[in-house]
Amino acid sequence: xxxxxxxxxxxxxxxxxxxxxxxxxxxxxxxxxxxxxxxxxxxxxxxxxxxxxxxxxxxxxxxxxxxxxxxxxxxxxxxxxxxxxxxxxxxxxxxxxxxxxxxxxxxxxxxxxxxxxxxxxxxxxxxxxxxxxxxxxxxxxxxxxxxxxxxxxxxxxxxxxxxxxxxxxxxxxxxxxxxxxxxxxxxxxxxxxxxxxxxxxxxxxxxxxxxxxxxxxxxxxxxxxxxxxxxxxxxxxxxxxxxxxxxxxxxxxxxxxxxxxxxxxxxxxxxxxxxxxxxxxxxxxxxxxxxxxxxxxxxxxxxxxxxxxxxxxxxxxxxxxxxxxxxxxxxxxxxxxxxxxxxxxxxxxxxxxxxxxxxxxxxxxxxxxxxxxxxxxxxxxxxxxxxxxxxxxxxxxxxxxxxxxxxxxxxxxxxxxxxxxxxxxxxxxxxxxxxxxxxxxxxx
Ligand code: GDP
Numbered sequence: 194x195x196x197x198x199x200x201x202x203x204x205x206x207x208x209x210x211x212x213x214x215x216x217x218x219x220x221x222x223x224x225x226x227x228x229x230x231x232x233x234x235x236x237x238x239x240x241x242x243x244x245x246x247x248x249x250x251x252x253x254x255x256x257x258x259x260x261x262x263x264x265x266x267x268x269x270x271x272x273x274x275x276x277x278x279x280x281x282x283x284x285x286x287x288x289x290x291x292x293x294x295x296x297x298x299x300x301x302x303x304x305x306x307x308x309x310x311x312x313x314x315x316x317x318x319x320x321x322x323x324x325x326x327x328x329x330x331x332x333x334x335x336x337x338x339x340x341x342x343x344x345x346x347x348x349x350x351x352x353x354x355x356x357x358x359x360x361x362x363x364x365x366x367x368x369x370x371x372x373x374x375x376x377x378x379x380x381x382x383x384x385x386x387x388x389x390x391x392x393x394x395x396x397x398x399x400x401x402x403x404x405x406x407x408x409x410x411x412x413x414x415x416x417x418x419x420x421x422x423x424x425x426x427x428x429x430x431x432x433x434x435x436x437x438x439x440x441x442x443x444x445x446x447x448x449x450x451x452x453x454x455x456x457x458x459x460x461x462x463x464x465x466x467x468x469x470x471x472x473x474x475x476x477x478x479x480x481x482x483x484x485x486x487x488x489x490x491x492x493x494x495x496x497x498x499x500x501x502x503x504x505x506x507x508x509x510x511x512x513x514x515x516x517x518x519x520x521x522x523x524x525x526x527x528x529x530x531x532x533x534x535x536x537x538x539x540x541x542x543x544x545x546x547x548x549x550x551x552x553x554x555x556x557x558x559x560x561x562x563x564x565x566x567x568x569x570x571x572x573x574x575x576x577x578x579x580x581x582x583x584x585x586x587x588x589x590x591x592x593x594x595x596x597x598x599x600x601x602x603x604x605x606x607x608x609x610x611x612x613x614x615x616x617x618x619x620x621x622x623x624x625x626x627x628x629x630x631x632x633x634x635x636x637x
Contacts, residue, residue: 235450
C-alpha cells in the first residue's frame with residue numbers, strides 16, 4: 194500500500210537526513226520535491242499546496258533541539274503535517290444510539306459497499322461483541338441482495354430478507370422493527386449504488402436517511418480511483434451528512450492520493466481502510482500510524498495489535514508483562530516477534546507495517562518473504578546471548594563475525610539492527626502503560 198509515495202518521500206527525506214544544518218534553500222528544494230511526489234501520488238492540488246506550505250513554514254520556524262538532527266526534525270515536521278492532513282486523531286465509530294445503532298452505507302457500484310458491510314459486521318461482532326443485523330436496500334440488483342445474504346452467512350450475522358422491486362424505505366423500516374424485536378445492537382443498511390452520482394440515487398438515499406436517521410453514514414470509496422475518489426465523496430457530502438469514509442482496495446493502491454485528499458476535500462474523517470477481499474481485511478484508520486507507514490517509519494502499534502489478535506496470546510501477554518517490568522526490548526524479543534509473524538500468514542501486509550518495510554517489500558517483490566524472516570532469525574541466532582540481550586555492544590568486528598556466521602553481508606546485519614532500534618523505540622513508548630491498556634482493551 195502506498196509504495197510509490199513511500200519510496201518518493203523516503204528519497205526526499207534521505208537527501209536531508211545527513212545535513213548538519215537546515216538552510217532555507219534546502220527546505221525549499223525539499224518542499225519542491227515533496228510537491229512533486231504528492232502530485233504524482235494523485236493528491237488533490239489544494240491539499241498539496243496546503244501541505245507543502247505548512248511544511249515550509251514549520252520547517253523554517255523549527256528550533257533544532259539537541260537530541261534531534263535536522264534530518265530528524267524535518268521528518269518530524271513532515272510526519273506531523275501528514276498526520277493532520279489525514280485527519281489528526283482516529284475517529285472511532287459512534288454507536289451511541291438507542292439500539293440498534295444504525296449504520297447507512299453509501300457509495301458507487303463496485304466501490305466495495307457490500308464487501309465492507311460484511312467486514313464491518315464481522316469486526317463489530319468479533320471485536321466489540323455486538324449483535325449485528327444487515328439488510329440490503331439494493332432493489333435493482335438481485336445479485337447484490339444475494340451477495341449480502343451470503344456474506345452475512347459467512348461472518349455469522351443476521352440478514353433481513355429483501356427483494357427486488359420493494360420500496361427501499363419500507364425495507365429499511367421493516368428491518369429496523371425486526372432488529373428492535375431481536376435486540377440487535379447494530380443494524381447496517383447496504384444501499385443501491387450507480388456507476389456515477391445521479392439525481393435519482395441521491396434522492397433515494399436522502400429519503401432512506403430521513404426515514405431511519407442513522408447515527409453513522411459511511412461513504413465507501415475505491416481508493417484506486419485517486420482524485421476521483423475525493424471528488425465523488427465530495428458530491429455525496431454536499432447532499433448527505435457523512436459521518437465517515439471507508440477507503441477500499443487500499444491493498445492495490447500504490448499512490449495514496451485518495452487517502453491524503455479525502456479528509457480535506459470532504460471534511461469527513463476516514464474511519465476504515467479496506468485492505469483485501471476477505472472479510473477480515475478491514476482496518477481501523479489511525480492517521481498517525483498511517484503517516485508513519487507512508488514515511489517508511491513502520492506502524493509498530495498496528496503490528497502489535499494484529500499480533501495480539503492473531504497469534505499466541507500467552508506469548509504476547511508474556512512479552513507485554515516483561516516489557517512493563519523491565520522496560521526493555523531486546524533482540525530475543527524481536528526474534529520472537531519475527532517468528533510469531535511467520536505464523537500469521539500474510540507477510541506482505543505485515544511487512545508494510547515494519548519500519549522500512551515498504552521498501553523492503555518492494556525489494557522483495559519476487560523473493561520469498563518467509564525466507565527473509567528465516568534469514569533475519571538466522572542472523573539473530575548467530576549472535577551470542579549477551580549480544581542479543583545487549584545489542585548496543587554490537588560494533589564493527591562483532592558485526593563481521595555475525596555476518597560471516599549467518600552467511601550474509603554486513604549491511605544486512607546493519608539493516609536488521611536499524612529495524613530493531615526503531616521497533617525498540619516504539620515499544621518503549623508502548624511499554625509505559627500503553628501496552629497494558631491495549632491488551633486489556635482487546636481482551637488479550
Ligand atoms: P459494491 O457494488 O459497492 O457492493 O461492491 P462489492 O462489495 O461487490 O465489491 C466490488 C469488488 O471489489 C469485489 O470484487 C470485491 O471483492 C472487491 N473489493 C472490495 N473491497 C476490497 C478491498 O479492500 N480490497 C480488494 N482488493 N478488493 C476489494
